[in-house]
Amino acid sequence: MEADAKPMKLGGRLCCVCNQRRAALKRPKTLEQICRECFYAVFEEEIHQVILENKLFKPGERIAIGASGGKDSTVLAYVLSELNRRHNYGLDLFLLSVDEGITGYRDDSLETVKRNELQYGLPLKIVSYKDLYGWTMDEIVKMIGLKNNCTFCGVFRRQALDRGAALLKVDKVATGHNADDIAETVLLNILRGDIARLSRCTSIITGEDGPIPRCKPFKYTYEKEIFMITLGCQSLNELSTYAYFKKLDYFSTECIYSPNAYRGFAREFIKDLERIRPRAILDIIKSGEDFRIATSTKMPEQGTCERCGYISSQKWCKACVLLEGLNRGLPKLGIGRNQGLNSDAKKDIKKDDRTKSIESKQCGSLEF
Ligand code: SF4
16 A cells, blocks of 8 residues: 555545555455455455465466456456466466357457457467367357257357366366356256256366366355445446456347356346345355265266266266257257267157256356
């Protein structure tokens, strides 16, 4: 804090941290009135502590930051570069983007990531669905319509990120999933009765048994926390506030194929809860962490896909099953759960008919 900083009342309250500058926003988590400078410091320090307490990184590691050009991953890239420099983490950071082939959305957001590459000096690798699978999402949607598009996109993205990470030879992938995303996922996994995912969706590091672990430094960072920013009285969430104040260059348009269906309802429900009780998001995450899976519950056994070698609990991984369906002109093949085998396409299609009421996932967020 500058020694000559003068208290600025100007009709507003003083920051409760420095007690010198005028408060610019209110943090619902703590109801603290805080100035911009202290907000940056507190925001960054909280993430630093999460990284330390959970031992997310080791010195010398190569880390890919999953970068979509959106606010969460842009803030993550910025904050991780800052913390890496400030606290000498000793990390080699990279940006890793997936080009799903969505005209008017991903092509524009990738332009933002390319600017971030220069702004933060982080090397960028882009992997595309077209190169990896031979299909763009535009082509997939043309074939299957808008019903299950996010299932294809989520499954393909998960594998694409792993393939990109392998090309970069990184030790870990850091993603911008925030507390709201995780709370929504807990709720969705309960609603779907997906015990396997429920047991791992709150983990801050996942996939340690897989090819490349992933971690979520924003696990406790609120997305939907509403701040009344006294500057102009704008209502912004925590990540938006940080990005807005820091004038970070990010892309904020929604995917043109976003269904906003099942996850959308869960999101709205959590927002309603949060309005009544701001801690609801953290409490849902805590509940998810405290779930104990009965030992009698049969969990899927991890193996490898016979076709591509990717981790899978079935004979073929989900991406190979979905791809087979697309290539054979049977895109419903593999939609729904427990559809990993495609040795008997007719059986799969029958199963698919029984499970077609399962809605699409949005942005593959269930695939933590
Ligand atoms: Fe893919 Fe997300 Fe768009 Fe669905 S909403 S098509 S998962 S980018």
